[in-house]
Amino acid sequence: MKIIICPDSERVAGVAARLLADQVRARPESVLGLATGRTMEAIYRRLVGTVRAEGIDFSAVTTFNLDEYVGLPGGHAQSYRHYMERHLFAHVGVDPGRTHVPDGAAPDAEAQAVAYEARIGRAGGIDLQLLGLGENGHIGFNEPLSSLASRTRVVTLARATLAQNAGMFGGDPSHVPARAITMGTGTILEARKALMVVTGARKAAIAARAIEGPVSATVPGSALQYHRDCLVLLDPAAAAAL
Ligand code: GLP
Numbered sequence: 426m427k428i429i430i431c432p433d434s435e436r437v438a439g440v441a442a443r444l445l446a447d448q449v450r451a452r453p454e455s456v457l458g459l460a461t462g463r464t465m466e467a468i469y470r471r472l473v474g475t476v477r478a479e480g481i482d483f484s485a486v487t488t489f490n491l492d493e494y495v496g497l498p499g500g501h502a503q504s505y506r507h508y509m510e511r512h513l514f515a516h517v518g519v520d521p522g523r524t525h526v527p528d529g530a531a532p533d534a535e536a537q538a539v540a541y542e543a544r545i546g547r548a549g550g551i552d553l554q555l556l557g558l559g560e561n562g563h564i565g566f567n568e569p570l571s572s573l574a575s576r577t578r579v580v581t582l583a584r585a586t587l588a589q590n591a592g593m594f595g596g597d598p599s600h601v602p603a604r605a606i607t608m609g610t611g612t613i614l615e616a617r618k619a620l621m622v623v624t625g626a627r628k629a630a631i632a633a634r635a636i637e638g639p640v641s642a643t644v645p646g647s648a649l650q651y652h653r654d655c656l657v658l659l660d661p662a663a664a665a666a667l
Pocket of ligand 1: 460461462463464465491492556557558559560564565566586590
C-alpha cells in the first residue's frame, strides 16, 4: 500500500479526480470500478470539472459500480444507479451502454450477481477501482467477516451500515434496504489498480486498522494490504490514528 495524507479533504478529492482523469486520458477505453457514498461526491464534482476543463473523452470508458441495494430499481432516488447518474454519468459524456451498476430490482438477485461478475470478466477486468471505507471497515458492501476471497453476491447489511446510511433514507435505519448486491472482496482485489479514499475523523480508527492492523476478515478493507498496486488517500482527520 502507498499512503498519501493530503492537507485537507478538498485536496484529497482533487488528487483522486486527477488520478481518474489521467487514467482515462492515458487509456480512453479504460474500465473504471466506481464507488458511491458521501466521500465520493466531492471526487465526482472535481472530476466533472476536470473533464470539462480539459476536454477528456469519456465516450469509450466502461464503468462497473461496486454495489446496489436489493429492491431499489435504478430510477429510485436512493439507488446507487441514480446516485451515479446525478453525480457523474450525466455530466461526462459516458456511453450509457457502457455503465454498469448491479440491478437491484432484478427478480433473481443471486443470478444478477453472478451475471455481473461475468460481465466484469468479459470487459477484461477493472483497470482502476475507486473505493471508500465504511466506518465498520467494509469495502463495497463486504461487511466484517465476509470472506476475503468472496465474489459478487447478495449480502445482508450490518446494523452499523444501516445506521451509517440512514441519512439517505430520512434518518431511519429501518428504511434502508436490508440486502445489497456487492462485488466481492476477491473481485475487488483483482482490479489492476486500487484507489481507496478515506476522509473525516469518524474513519480514523478504522483507517488505522485497515492500513496498519493485521489483515483480517473482521476489517474487509485490510485485504487491500495484499493488493500489489493500492494507493490510499487520506485527510489529516482520517489519518490521525496512523
Ligand atoms: C457505503 C458504500 C461504500 C462506501 C462506504 C463509505 O455504504 N457501500 O461503497 O464507500 O459505505 O461511505 P461514505 O463515504 O458515505 O462514508
